[in-house]
Amino acid sequence: MPLLVSLQLALYVLLWALASAALKDERRAILQWMGYALASAGSVALLGWRPDGPIWLTHTGSSAASLLSLMLASRGVLLFLGLRPNDRLSIALAGAAAMGLGWVGPSDTASRLAVAGFFNIVVIVGGFVQSRPAFMREFGLRLAVAATLPSLILIGMNGYFLILGLLGRAPVISAQKGELPMAIWVVTLVSAAAFNYLFLFLVGFRMQQSLQRQATHDVLTGLPNRRAMAQRLQLEWDRSQRYGKPFVVISADVDHFKSINDRYGHALGDQALIAVARALRASARDSDHVSRVGGEEFLILMPEAQMASEGLPKAERLRAAIARLELMAPSGEKIALHASFGVSGWLASDQDREQVLRRADRALYEAKHKGRDRVVLQPD
Numbered sequence: 406m407p408l409l410v411s412l413q414l415a416l417y418v419l420l421w422a423l424a425s426a427a428l429k430d431e432r433r434a435i436l437q438w439m440g441y442a443l444a445s446a447g448s449v450a451l452l453g454w455r456p457d458g459p460i461w462l463t464h465t466g467s468s469a470a471s472l473l474s475l476m477l478a479s480r481g482v483l484l485f486l487g488l489r490p491n492d493r494l495s496i497a498l499a500g501a502a503a504m505g506l507g508w509v510g511p512s513d514t515a516s517r518l519a520v521a522g523f524f525n526i527v528v529i530v531g532g533f534v535q536s537r538p539a540f541m542r543e544f545g546l547r548l549a550v551a552a553t554l555p556s557l558i559l560i561g562m563n564g565y566f567l568i569l570g571l572l573g574r575a576p577v578i579s580a581q582k583g584e585l586p587m588a589i590w591v592v593t594l595v596s597a598a599a600f601n602y603l604f605l606f607l608v609g610f611r612m613q614q615s616l617q618r619q620a621t622h623d624v625l626t627g628l629p630n631r632r633a634m635a636q637r638l639q640l641e642w643d644r645s646q647r648y649g650k651p652f653v654v655i656s657a658d659v660d661h662f663k664s665i666n667d668r669y670g671h672a673l674g675d676q677a678l679i680a681v682a683r684a685l686r687a688s689a690r691d692s693d694h695v696s697r698v699g700g701e702e703f704l705i706l707m708p709e710a711q712m713a714s715e716g717l718p719k720a721e722r723l724r725a726a727i728a729r730l731e732l733m734a735p736s737g738e739k740i741a742l743h744a745s746f747g748v749s750g751w752l753a754s755d756q757d758r759e760q761v762l763r764r765a766d767r768a769l770y771e772a773k774h775k776g777r778d779r780v781v782l783q784p785d
Contacts, residue, residue, distance in 0.1 A: 407453025410590055414449060417442035417601045424605065431608050437481030438604060444474035445597060464511035468521035472502055475525055475559070478600065479532030485604070486539040498527065519570020522563040529556050529563070544607065552607075555600040562592050623697040625675055626682035634696035634704055641708055642758040645751045653707040653716035656747040656765040657685070657723065660777040662701035669734050676732055677742055684726040689719075704765075712750035712782060720746040720780040728778065745772035749783040 421439035425432050448470035455463045476495055483490045502524040509516040533556050541549050621633035629637070641652045659681055666674040678701065685695045685703055694706040705723070710716055723746065730742040747768030749761050764783040772781040 406587075406590055407449050410594060411446045411449040411453065413594060414442055414446035414597055417597065418446065420601065420605065424608065428608060428612070431485065431611070434481045434485035435608070437477045437484060438601070441474045441478040441481060442597075442601065444470045444477060448474060449593070460511045464514075464517065465506050468506055468517060469503070472499075472521065472524055472528065475528045475532075479528055479536075482532060482536050482540075482604070485607070486536055486543065488535065488539055498524065515570045515573050517570070518566045522565075522567035522570060525563040526560055526567065529559050532556075544610075548607070548610075552603060555596045555603065558592060558596040558599070562589065562596070626679055626697050628682050628686070628703075629694065629696040631696065631698040634694065634698060634706065637694050637696075638706055638758050638762075641706060642751070642761075644708075649753070650709050651711055651751050653710040653712055653719075653748065653750045654761050654765045655705040655707070655716060655720050655723070656749070656762075656769040657703040657705065657720075657744050658769055658773070659701035659727075660743040660745055660773075665740065669740070673732060673734060673740070677740075680730050680732065681727055681742065681744065684730060685723055688723050688726040693719075710750070712748060716748045716750055717780065717782055720748050724778065724780055743778035745769055745777045746780040747772055747783070748780060 418439055421435050421442060425435045425439060428435065448467050451458065451463050451467040451470060476499065480490045480495070502520070505520040505524065506517060509520055511517065533553070537549065540552060544552075621629060621636075623630045638654070644650055645652060659677065662674065662677065665677055678697070681701075681703070682695070682697060685705065689695050689705060690707065692708055694708075696704050696706075698704045705719075707716060707719065710719075724744060727742055727744045732740040732742065734740055747765045747770070749765035749768060751761055755761060768781040768783045772779050775781070
């Protein structure tokens with residue numbers, strides 16, 4: 406049985422090796438998980454080498470490899486979530502475990518299992534506590550609960566070893582084959598499978614989310630792009646048609662942006678777009694949708710808003726927020742930013758959402774024609 410379990414765990418090493426070659430963005434975490442699978446397989450292989458192998462290697466070495474596997478798994482989870490592992494604490498914990506295992510020796514099976522079980526629980530619980538908030542933020546409650554299951558299984562198994570060790574007892578181990586009760590092998594395989602497949606799924610899930618975000622968000626400013634805004638605008642249009650709820654569209658364009666690019670370079674032009682995007686997002690309502698729909702063009706969608714009483718004052722506040730922005734050129738020259746705005750909104754007589762957008766564009770054109778850095782309500 407130890408040989409079969411060790412081979413099964415070794416397959417996860419191959420799994421993570423292939424994932425490391427294909428998924429470079431997650432390689433730091435994946436390498437830790439590959440080490441976890443390798444250490445787990447080694448721990449079981451050493452257990453199966455009893456009684457022929459050296460006693461320190463097959464007993465103490467097996468327990469040490471098991472602890473190492475859990476430390477690598479926990480470290481991989483922290484790296485995966487963008488957290489910084491506390492390597493000093495890990496080294497101190499490994500040192501304490503080494504002294505504890507050395508003190509009880511390889512022959513005192515009950516005491517050794519108690520020490521190993523205690524340190525295993527400390528590693529599992531510590532990793533869980535550190536990673537849980539970040540895990541919840543990124544993946545939500547359901548996946549967080551699913552990720553908890555492998556930890557609970559391992560805590561239960563190691564708690565079982567700890568209690569037996571403290572009671573001076575240990576699972577019956579065959580002197581000839583190093584065999585443990587079948588239930589322990591099942592728990593080992595189930596927890597390993599749950600951990601490896603869960604985090605392989607999460608790596609793929611994060612990749613899918615990243616691709617979806619790239620398809621719907623502007624890389625430079627992080628705002629939704631034209632495609633995402635079109636989808637959002639269609640939802641508002643449908644709701645207006647169904648319930649008669651008005652909405653406002655504000656079209657914005659950075660004034661003299663081409664001259665900034667031509668005179669100071671595209672790097673400063675990019676800084677200008679990022680600054681404008683931040684100002685628009687900071688000045689908008691939480692329910693508003695701000696997007697970059699082209700070069701220096703932005704679109705703000707205000708659900709359930711009236712043009713004159715809400716849309717026009719909001720556009721004025723957005724214009725003022727941009728007018729307060731200043732960039733510093735490499736030469737030390739200060740560059741003021743300004744933008745023109747066109748305000749439009751849903752009318753019951755509209756045939757489609759494009760009519761709303763066209764009125765906002767005409768209003769924006771009029772603002773440009775009248776001298777820029779101003780807000781114009783839709784033409785009659």
